[in-house]
Amino acid sequence: xxxxxxxxxxxxAGLLALWQLVHWAxxxxxxASPWATIARAAGLMRTSAFWDHAGATAVAFAVAAFISIVxxxxxxxxxxxxxxxGDVADPILGTLYSIPKITLYPIILLIxxxxxxxxxxxxxxxxxxxxxxxxxNAVRNVAPVYHRTARVMRLxxxxxxxxxxxxxxxxxxxxxxxxxxALTLLGVLxxxxxxxxAGLGFALRRAMDIHAVTDIMAIALLxxxxxxxxxxxxxxxxxxxxxxx
Amino acid sequence: MRCRSHDIKVGVVRAALxxxxxxxxxxxxxxxxxxxxxxxPPSEMVAALWNILWAGLYNADILFTLVNVVAAALLAVxxxxxxxxxxHALPRVRRPLVPLLSAYYAIPTFVFYPLxxxxxxxxxxxxxxxxxxxxxxxxIVNTTLGLGHVPPVVAKTxxxxxxxxxxxLALLRLPSAAPHLVTGVKxxxxxxxxxxxxxEFILATEGIGKRIAYAYDNFDNxxxxxxxxxxxxxxxAVNGALSSWEKRLxxxxxxx
Amino acid sequence: MAGEPExxxxxxxxxxxxxxxxxxxxxxxxxxxxxxxxxxxxFTVVGPSGCGKSTLLDVLAGLSTVTSGSATFExxxxxxxxxxxxxxxxxxxxxxxxxxxxDNVAFGLRRRGMAKAxxxxxxxxxxxxxxxxxxxxxxxAQLSGGMRQRVCIARTLVLEPKVLLLDEPFGxxxxxxxxxxxxxxxxxxxxxGATVVLITHALDEAAMLSDRVAVMSARPGRxxxxxxxxxxxxxxxxxxxxxxxxxxTARLWDKLREESLRxxxxxxxxxxx
Numbered sequence: 087x088x089x090x091x092x093x094x095x096x097x098x099a100g101l102l103a104l105w106q107l108v109h110w111a112x113x114x115x116x117x118a119s120p121w122a123t124i125a126r127a128a129g130l131m132r133t134s135a136f137w138d139h140a141g142a143t144a145v146a147f148a149v150a151a152f153i154s155i156v157x158x159x160x161x162x163x164x165x166x167x168x169x170x171x172g173d174v175a176d177p178i179l180g181t182l183y184s185i186p187k188i189t190l191y192p193i194i195l196l197i198x199x200x201x202x203x204x205x206x207x208x209x210x211x212x213x214x215x216x217x218x219x220x221x222x223n224a225v226r227n228v229a230p231v232y233h234r235t236a237r238v239m240r241l242x243x244x245x246x247x248x249x250x251x252x253x254x255x256x257x258x259x260x261x262x263x264x265x266x267x268a269l270t271l272l273g274v275l276x277x278x279x280x281x282x283x284a285g286l287g288f289a290l291r292r293a294m295d296i297h298a299v300t301d302i303m304a305i306a307l308l309x310x311x312x313x314x315x316x317x318x319x320x321x322x323x324x325x326x327x328x329x330x331x
Numbered sequence: 332m333r334c335r336s337h338d339i340k341v342g343v344v345r346a347a348l349x350x351x352x353x354x355x356x357x358x359x360x361x362x363x364x365x366x367x368x369x370x371x372p373p374s375e376m377v378a379a380l381w382n383i384l385w386a387g388l389y390n391a392d393i394l395f396t397l398v399n400v401v402a403a404a405l406l407a408v409x410x411x412x413x414x415x416x417x418x419h420a421l422p423r424v425r426r427p428l429v430p431l432l433s434a435y436y437a438i439p440t441f442v443f444y445p446l447x448x449x450x451x452x453x454x455x456x457x458x459x460x461x462x463x464x465x466x467x468x469x470x471i472v473n474t475t476l477g478l479g480h481v482p483p484v485v486a487k488t489x490x491x492x493x494x495x496x497x498x499x500l501a502l503l504r505l506p507s508a509a510p511h512l513v514t515g516v517k518x519x520x521x522x523x524x525x526x527x528x529x530x531e532f533i534l535a536t537e538g539i540g541k542r543i544a545y546a547y548d549n550f551d552n553x554x555x556x557x558x559x560x561x562x563x564x565x566x567x568a569v570n571g572a573l574s575s576w577e578k579r580l581x582x583x584x585x586x587x
Numbered sequence: 588m589a590g591e592p593e594x595x596x597x598x599x600x601x602x603x604x605x606x607x608x609x610x611x612x613x614x615x616x617x618x619x620x621x622x623x624x625x626x627x628x629x630f631t632v633v634g635p636s637g638c639g640k641s642t643l644l645d646v647l648a649g650l651s652t653v654t655s656g657s658a659t660f661e662x663x664x665x666x667x668x669x670x671x672x673x674x675x676x677x678x679x680x681x682x683x684x685x686x687x688x689x690d691n692v693a694f695g696l697r698r699r700g701m702a703k704a705x706x707x708x709x710x711x712x713x714x715x716x717x718x719x720x721x722x723x724x725x726x727x728a729q730l731s732g733g734m735r736q737r738v739c740i741a742r743t744l745v746l747e748p749k750v751l752l753l754d755e756p757f758g759x760x761x762x763x764x765x766x767x768x769x770x771x772x773x774x775x776x777x778x779x780g781a782t783v784v785l786i787t788h789a790l791d792e793a794a795m796l797s798d799r800v801a802v803m804s805a806r807p808g809r810x811x812x813x814x815x816x817x818x819x820x821x822x823x824x825x826x827x828x829x830x831x832x833x834x835x836t837a838r839l840w841d842k843l844r845e846e847s848l849r850x851x852x853x854x855x856x857x858x859x860x
Contacts, residue, residue, distance in 0.1 A: 094427035116449045173341040174348065177574070184517075184570045186525035188532065189540070189562050192547040192555055196369040268437035275439045280532070287439070294445045294533075302442055313437035318430055484679040490650055491675045492695050493668075502694075506685035584684040585728025 118300040126304035142284040143274060146202055150209025151270045155263055158214045162221025162262070166255075172222055179222075183215040188276055195281050205277030205285065212273030213266040220262020224255035257328045264320040268313060275309070371552050379557030389542055389558070396527065396539040399455060403462025403523040408516050410463065411470020415515075418471065419478040429475065435468045441529040448534060458530045458538070465526030469518035477511025478504060510580050517573040524566060594623030595782055596647060596750065600656035602807070603642050615807040616642045619656060622801070622810070624784065626749075629776055631785045631793040633839060634803030635850035640786045643808065644754050647784060648675050660750070674748030674781075678755040682727040682735045682742075689714070689723040691738050695746045713745040717771075733764045744775060750782045751775075757792070765789070766824045769796055773823055790843070794835040795826055802842045805850040812842045 102120045109119045118126070130136040165172040165179075190211070198204035232254055236246035278287020286305055293301035353373050359365045360372035371379070383389055418425040444461050451457040481504050489499040505512075531540025539562055546555035602618030617639040624630045634640050645651040646658055652667040660670050683691050692713050696706045714720045717737045727735050736756055743751065753772075757765045769792055776783050787793055793800045794816065802812040816835055818826060826832055 090426060093423045097424060097427045100424075112450060116446050170341065170344075173337075174345045177571075178345065178349070180574060181567055181570065184521045185563060185566050186521070186528055188525060188529045189543065189559060191532075192543065192559070193370065195547075264433075268434065271437045272439055276529075279439060279442070290439075290442045294442060297445060297449075299446060302446070306438060306442055310434060310438050314431055314434035317434045317437070321430060482679060482681070484677050484681040485683070487650065487677065488675075488681045491648060491669055491673065492698065493671070494698070498698075503683070506683065509685055583726050583728060585726075 115299060118303045122300055123303045123307055126300045127308050130301075130304055130308070136289075139284060139286050139289045142202075142282075142288075143278065143286045146205045146277070146285065147209060147271055147274045150206045150213065150274055151267050153206070153210045154213030154217055154266050154270050157210070158217025158262070158266060159221050159259065161214070162218040162259075163225060165218070166222040166225025169226075172226065176222075179215055179219050183219060187211050187273065191276070191280050194277070200281055200283065202282075204281045205274050205287070208277030208281070209270040209274035212276075213270030215266075216269060217259075217262045217266035220265065221255070221259050224258030224262070225251065227258065228254045253327075257324055260320065260324040260327055264317060264324065267320070268317060271309075271313060367552070368550075371556050375553065376556040376560045379553040380560045383554070383557050383561070389539075392537050392539055392542050393561070395455070395537045396531065399458050399462060399527050399538070400520075400524055402459045403527055404466060404520045406459065406463035407466030407519040407523050408470055411467040411515065411519055412474050412512070414467070415471040415474025416478065418475050425475055429472070432468055432472055439529075440465050441526060441533060444530050444533055453534060453536060458527050458535060461530040462523040462526035465529075466519035466521075466523035469522050470515040473511050473515025473518065474508070477508030477515070480511065481507045510577070510584060513573075513577045513580055517570070517577055520573060521566070521570060524569075528562070594628075595626040595661055596622070596624040596784075597659045598622040598646070598656065599658075601646060601653045601658055602655045603639070603646060603651070604654045617646070617808045618654075620809060624782060627780055627782055629773075629783045629785070629796060629798045631787060631797035631800045632803060633787060633790060633793045633800060633843060634808060635805050635843065635847040636788065637850055638803045638805050638846070639808030640803060641754055643803075644675070644752055644784070644786050647750075648673055648752050672749035673752065674743035674746055674750070675752040675754065676736070676739050676743055676756045678758040680727075680732065680735050680739070680759075682730075682738045684727045687724050687726050688719055688730075688738050691727070692719075692741045692745050694742060709745055713741045716744070716775075717741040733760050733768070736760065736768070740775075744779065747779070748781055750784065751779075753783065753785045755787055756785075758788070765792065770823045772796060777820060790836050790839045791827065791832075794832055794839060795822075795824060800835075800839060802839060803846070805846045811846070814838060 105117075105120045109117045114122075165175050187208070191208070194204050194207050194211075198207050228251055232250050233246075236250050241249065274285075275287040275290070278285035279291045282288045286309060290302060290305050293305065356365075356370075357372045357374055360367070360370060418428065441461060443464070444457065447457040447460050451460060485503050485507055486499065489503045494502065527538075528540040531538035532544045535541045539558055543555055543558045543562070546552070546558065598620050600619045600621065602620070603616045605614040605616055607613045620643070632640055632643060642651070646653055646665065647660075649660070649665040649667065649669040653665075658665040660673070663670065683694065686694065689710060693706060693710045696709060701709075711720070711723075714723055717740060719734070719737055719741055722730065722734065727738060730738070736759075740756070757768050760768065772783070772785075773796060775781075785793070785796065797816055798818070800814045800816065801810045802814070803809065804811045814835060817831075
């Protein structure tokens with residue numbers, strides 16, 4: 087799609103122009119210019135300190151995302167297949183999903199202490215519930231005709247789960263993973279903002295404390311590019327799983 | 332079709348489950364398996380909250396946060412709706428923008444809060460802008476979703492009924508998008524709360540978030556858990572009310 | 588042939604070509620088509636899927652402009668604006684899910700700024716006429732597909748259209764319901780005196796309901812045959828046992844079979860629907 091690429095470039099140019107205009111309006115103490123931000127981001131990427139922080143975040147994020155995905159899917163599958171348990175849990179999950187988890191940071195800190203386990207826990211409580219909710223709904227929404235088809239084909243329960251239910255529910259589960267992984271990253275970064283001594287969130291916090299505007303914006307930009315890239319990648323996987331549906 | 336007896340059974344089991352969890356937590360705390368420095372028993376949290384409310388200790392903080400949330404949520408909902416509607420009218424801007432918007436919530440937006448403080452100073456305005464910034468994107472996304480899902484046949488019917496563009500929007504497209512818009516409102520409110528409380532945690536002179544952070548720093552667990560409980564109850568009440576409104580709407584209008 | 592329009596609706600040499608985009612070729616959907624539909628006639632169009640039936644209906648409704656030729660309604664050119672006096676019901680469910688049945692039916696009258704009492708009387712009449720009186724306060728989500736389609740028909744009828752355009756309105760319904768809705772349609776047609784243009788893929792429906800049935804070719808859609816049924820104005824679904832019914836249906840299928848085969852071989856670009 088050639089025209090969509092042009093549109094994307096035009097949008098990017100428009101956003102940069104808007105950014106520059108706001109920069110001129112409010113001054114460099116509030117908003118660094120796009121050029122300065124990009125230059126600082128490139129500069130940061132040449133320092134080893136940045137990669138130390140990025141590595142710390144990446145490890146915590148990877149572990150938290152893994153726990154969120156596995157835990158969320160397992161919980162969602164169980165609640166999706168057990169109608170009654172699902173009905174009981176549905177509003178509880180919804181509430182856990184929507185409470186501002188940032189308010190729980192003192193509790194997490196008191197339980198896990200300062201360090202990597204606290205930020206992983208923070209990532210997991212952000213990511214696990216949306217994945218569980220999406221998975222549960224995905225399993226519940228598999229068309230009843232698929233259940234009947236599986237029985238007519240005389241498939242075993244496991245066979246039906248693997249060959250029919252899983253592929254049928256997959257696109258929806260992948261959408262849940264896309265949302266959940268983004269929130270896991272948010273959770274890890276919040277954890278680092280308040281409860282860590284390493285990681286990009288910690289670097290952000292330090293930049294905030296000394297009001298290093300360009301640093302804040304450069305790190306945020308890099309994180310945003312990473313998140314948008316991961317999101318786009320997961321969207322492609324999701325579209326493949328839908329097979330044009 | 333669900334029957335009433337099923338609904339009642341589900342409600343009873345759910346209530347029992349929640350009560351049992353609280354009782355278990357209470358027991359773990361009382362037996363010292365969870366030590367008092369980490370968490371006080373739930374019953375003491377309730378007592379602490381009662382004392383705070385009874386003495387009116389933090390009424391000013393509670394009011395401060397409440398007013399901020401209402402202002403931020405209003406800004407987020409109205410602004411998000413207008414931006415979303417504009418984006419709907421501009422598909423060439425919308426299509427490349429939507430993936431960027433869904434990455435928005437992976438970034439802790441409140442790292443920009445200090446920058447807002449430079450503009451607006453420490454106080455209400457910076458917090459309200461922070462909350463609105465956090466909530467507005469959820470409203471934008473859901474507005475474009477809702478307007479995008481209006482069935483073509485509805486628009487066609489509008490043309491047959493000889494409605495002009497504005498009337499088609501007001502009488503057909505908006506009501507048709509209503510279920511998505513309500514979801515947008517619900518999320519915008521929830522995110523506005525997160526933005527404001529996070530801002531109060533980081534830097535503020537008053538507010539519920541400020542009280543919790545201050546109590547935490549001073550090892551004042553009773554105040555901290557009391558205020559946390561208040562915040563959770565408030566959020567759950569608002570979210571519950573908006574969710575049940577959303578559910579009623581979806582049920583009455585059918586799944587579309 | 589050409590010259591003064593003769594019918595209430597007249598098409599002269601009408602074609603419709605959808606311009607291709609993103610490197611796709613233009614799609615020639617319709618025509619050239621000549622047609623005169625008389626006031627009060629029950630006219631049906633059958634044709635293979637993707638033949639441009641819905642495009643024809645859009646032109647008749649004034650929903651889309653013609654590429655060449657002329658389309659007129661009561662002597663006035665149709666130019667992409669829906670003229671007063673046209674009502675349409677589509678295959679897809681167009682009931683407004685946010686309004687109850689009563690308000691759905693009242694929708695068009697409200698737009699006209701009619702006095703409350705008049706409006707209430709006409710809505711109640713339309714609901715009774717369509718057998719919906721007991722469901723006035725129900726929401727569409729609580730009704731079956733057939734009932735929702737009745738709501739759409741009532742919402743259209745209450746405006747007393749001069750021409751009723753129906754784009755496969757019973758397409759999603761089961762056969763028994765279709766036959767009964769067909770009876771109702773005949774009753775509506777007789778009692779309102781409106782001109783009815785029905786688009787359908789069901790040959791028995793076409794043979795049973797219509798004064799004339801036009802058979803359309805595969806894309807680009809043209810009329811390859813117009814069959815006059817010769818049924819009396821007072822008729823209902825029991826006409827299927829008339830020996831001429833079988834002959835008419837057979838004749839329609841005879842014309843349509845070849846076109847349907849041709850249509851199946853050309854990939855559908857999705858202009859229809």
